[in-house]
Amino acid sequence: TLYGRVETIADNAFSNLSTLTSFYGTNIGDIGAYAFENTTIQNFKVEGSLRSIGAYAFKGCGQLDTVIIHSSTPYTIRTYAFNCASLKTIQLSDGISTIEEGTFSNCGQLQTVLLPESLTNIEKDAFQNVSSIQTITIGDNVTVDKDAFEGAGGSTMNALSQSTNKDVQN
Numbered sequence: 001t002l003y004g005r006v007e008t009i010a011d012n013a014f015s016n017l018s019t020l021t022s023f024y025g026t027n028i029g030d031i032g033a034y035a036f037e038n039t040t041i042q043n044f045k046v047e048g049s050l051r052s053i054g055a056y057a058f059k060g061c062g063q064l065d066t067v068i069i070h071s072s073t074p075y076t077i078r079t080y081a082f083n084c085a086s087l088k089t090i091q092l093s094d095g096i097s098t099i100e101e102g103t104f105s106n107c108g109q110l111q112t113v114l115l116p117e118s119l120t121n122i123e124k125d126a127f128q129n130v131s132s133i134q135t136i137t138i139g140d141n142v143t144v145d146k147d148a149f150e151g152a153g154g155s156t157m158n159a160l161s162q163s164t165n166k167d168v169q170n
Helices: 154-161
Strands: 006-009 022-026 028-031 043-048 066-071 075-077 089-092 096-099 112-114 135-137
Touching: 075 096, 135 154
Parallel strands: 006 028, 022 043, 043 066, 066 089, 089 112, 112 135
Antiparallel strands: none
């Protein structure tokens, strides 16, 4: 648990740490690339003024279940940040405008995706090979790349069919 302002969690800061199970922070500025890669983290929550989560920050986190971000400022989540994580639930606050390429690719257990009104774009392969989504919120005005859900099937396609977003109805 980190309270107070932490400007940066450096690249690879907790990488391969086998004893980290939960992370809670307030006012974390930037989380570096590969910062939590291959850790045993199960829950991740940040509140306050997040600016960015680096590329591959949570790559290969095989026990990561829940990610909750409540930022009071605009923030980004870089490419492949959660690639191959075992995520089940992702909840993002207003402030993010783009789900970048590969952000949640190969998160084969992802079931619940709550995306904010501030979101305007979902890029290529953002949810590649994710077939287990049961609930997803995508605003009508979000531009969704035609390959954002490449390789997805099963319950993800059923969840997308319930969306009124024109780009996921194709």
